[in-house]
Amino acid sequence: MSIVLGPNRYGKAETRVVRVDRDGARHRIKDCNVGVSLSGDLHRTHLSGDNRDVLPTDTQKNTVYAFAAKYGIASAEEFALLLARHFTGATPAIRHARVVVEEYAWDRIPGASGHSFARSGGEVRDATVHCDRDGAAHVVSGIGGLVVMNTTDSEFHGFAGDEYTTLAPTRDRILATEVRARWRHTAVPDRAGWDDSYRKVRSGLLDAFAQTYSFSLQQTLYAMGSRVLADNPEICEVRLTLPNRHHFAVDLSPFRLDNDNRVFHAADRPYGLIEGSVLRDDAPDAGPAWE
Incomplete structure (x- = not known):
């Protein structure tokens, strides 16, 4: 040996x-x-x-x-x-x-x-x-710590279940996450409007999050990545990490109070973690770009 x-x-x-x-x-x-x-x-x-x-x-x-x-x-x-x-x-x-x-x-x-x-x-x-x-150069831009929330227009139901499943399906929930997004550029021009590109991608991520009626955070992830690619032809791939910042409705019945989806406990852990990549089908080889 x-x-x-x-x-x-x-x-x-x-x-x-x-x-x-x-x-x-x-x-x-x-x-x-x-x-x-x-x-x-x-x-x-x-x-x-x-x-x-x-x-x-x-x-x-x-x-x-x-x-x-x-x-x-x-x-x-x-x-x-x-x-x-x-x-x-x-x-x-x-x-x-x-x-x-x-x-x-x-x-x-x-x-x-x-x-x-x-x-x-x-x-x-x-x-x-x-x-x-x-x-030869590869450039990946990114953003982290971008916390977003939709207080409605989010559902989660129809999911698989087994003997350990206790989660109740919901037709109206808070959807909140802390966006970590990275996007790969197809080329490195001699002079690039990096600031304009960053602002455009950030705006697209926020618009897609706000405008998507969500049946899952996975669906929202794909919508956000797709919006970035549709609006920015110089970008070929987007990778997103979206932790689900769960908000659970508080049971107020012991106090003889109704909770009409207004009062929530914001749980910090454990949390669902949704990750995925959205890319063009003709995207060039990434090489070491994501390392």
């Missing part, structure tokens, strides 16, 4: 960088968390401790800060592409770079000066870029 080195990568995780653009009286904030992972011909460092092929993770951190200063942060996608393309040429041994950028939104405080902001809720934008030395 022989022992060999398998797939491996290394990098710098969670480099927090904040860029403030001070052009004029109205400042602009980009607040990001950057993760870098590099892979390639790195057998020497693993097998013998020879580090000649290793670009230190501290250098990777410094590069994030230097690029934020030199080029700014136009969007999560563009910044990730800049870094990934740089790192694939950093040393001869590096063949592939994976860069993940999470972007945290700040809103201007109404009526305040142009330099006063409040951090937006729990919603987080992100981008994952894979880049090879030959220049």
Whole structure:
């Protein structure tokens, strides 16, 4: 029996960088968390401790800060592409770079000066870029922490049952979830309207959730993914993770009160977890895009 080195990568995780653009009286904030992972011909460092092929993770951190200063942060996608393309040429041994950028939104405080902001809720934008030395790149954009609710127009019945089934069918329920969505772009243009694309996808997800009369969260997932693909020809696949944030009507009969579907207990666990991918039938091969 022989022992060999398998797939491996290394990098710098969670480099927090904040860029403030001070052009004029109205400042602009980009607040990001950057993760870098590099892979390639790195057998020497693993097998013998020879580090000649290793670009230190501290250098990777410094590069994030230097690029934020030199080029700014136009969007999560563009910044990730800049870094990934740089790192694939950093040393001869590096063949592939994976860069993940999470972007945290700040809103201007109404009526305040142009330099006063409040951090937006729990919603987080992100981008994952894979880049090879030959220049091939894959871009996946995403959003997480987007909490949504429909207080009606949702049913759940006709499901399978066995001796352990206690759930009662319902013709009117609250449907709530925390959307985690990621979408794959078919190509990486030289100049891309990443912000416009992100806003359009987010709007499509919300519209589909609000406009779908739901018989299951699975049905809603497909409607949301389909809307994104229908409205955005440059996107070929959408992956959605939708935890079911259950809301159970409280039994008020011990207090001799009626509960006409008005008072609920919001349960945090356990919860149903619905996951799925919606894609075009001619979508190109994803390669490493989702890793």
